[in-house]
Amino acid sequence: MRIVFLDRDGVINQEKNYLYKIEDFIFIDGVFDACRQFQELGFKIIIVTNQSGIARGYYNADDFDKLNIWVLAQFKQQGVDILDVFYCPHTPEDDCECRKPKPGMLLSAQKKHNIAMQNSWMIGDKENDISAANKAGIKNTILVRSGHKINEKKSKAQFILNSISQSKTIIL
Template sequence: MPIKIIFLDRDGVINAEVGYLFKIQNFKFIDGVFEACVNFLQLGYKIIIVSNQSGISRGYYTESDYQKLTQWMLTQFNKNGVGILDTFHCPHSIEADCNCRKPKPGMFNEAATRYNIDLEKSWMIGDKETDITAANLAGVSKTILVRSGHKIEEPKSKAMFFLNSIHESENIIKH
C-alpha cells in the first residue's frame, strides 16, 4: 500500500540557514520543527529529508562530515519523538548537471521507488524555489515555502503556500 510523505529540505526548514553547514556546534534547529514533525506523524505521514549538499563536491566538508552531522540530527529527532524514514542528499555541484540535485527530481524519484510513495498525497516543505520545482517534477503538487531560509519571490513562485516557519504548517496540513 502506498505511503504518504512529508518531504523536508534541511537547511532553512529544519535548521537555521548556515552556509555549508557541517559542524554540529553550528546546527540550530528552527523553533517548532519537532512539534510540526510530531503532528505530521500523527496525521499518518512519514518524513523524508531531501537536501542539496554541494559543499561536499566543493571540498568544504567530506561525505563523512555530512554523515556524522546527519546521524546527530536524526538522534535529536528521535529524542523528540520523531522518526525520520530516510534522508537523501545530492553531494554534487550545480556544474555536475546530475539528476539528483534540486531542481531536478532525482531524490524524490529514488525515494518513491524505494518506499512506494503516493506522490499525489505527499507534501514538500522547502525554502527555495528549486525545492518546489523538484517536487513538482516528481509529481508532488502540495508544496510549502517557508520564509526561514532564502529570499522568496512569492509572486513568481509555484508554491501553494508561504509560511514564516515549518511550525505554521499545522494550519495547512490537516490530513
C-alpha cells in the first residue's frame, strides 16, 4: 500500500495555534481536489498530527476527536476517504516516541497498514514533518509554506510549494 501522509495544521487547514473548534477550522483551498487526485493515482491518505494542546490542557482528547470526526466527514462529502489518523498528545518535554520529528506515528501506521514507505509521500509545513518522514524511510517529501518560518535553503524537503494544491504537479 502507498500512502500520502498529511500533517494537519498548515497543510489541510489554515494554521491556527491550538485549534480544536470546528468554527476555527478553515480548509486550505484545493485540498480536496489534491486528495482526490492522490486517490485516483492509487494512494491512500493518512493524517499524522502533533497535538500538544492536549498535554498542555488547552483542550482534551474528546475535543480532538469531535473535530476529527467532523473533518473526516467533510473529506468524505468531497469524495475523499482518510484511511487513518494518528495524533501525538504530548509536549516536547514528555519525550515520547510519537511527537514529530520522531517517526513513531509513521512507524505505527506502517505496521498497522503494511505500507511501502519508499513509495509513499509526506506533506508537511514544518521541517519536523520532513525529519519524521525521513527517519521512517520516506524520501518523497513536500514542505508547504503555511506561515511557519522555514529555512528553505537548509530544508531536507524534496520540494517546497506554496500549498497542498500545487502538489498535484509533483505527485503524478
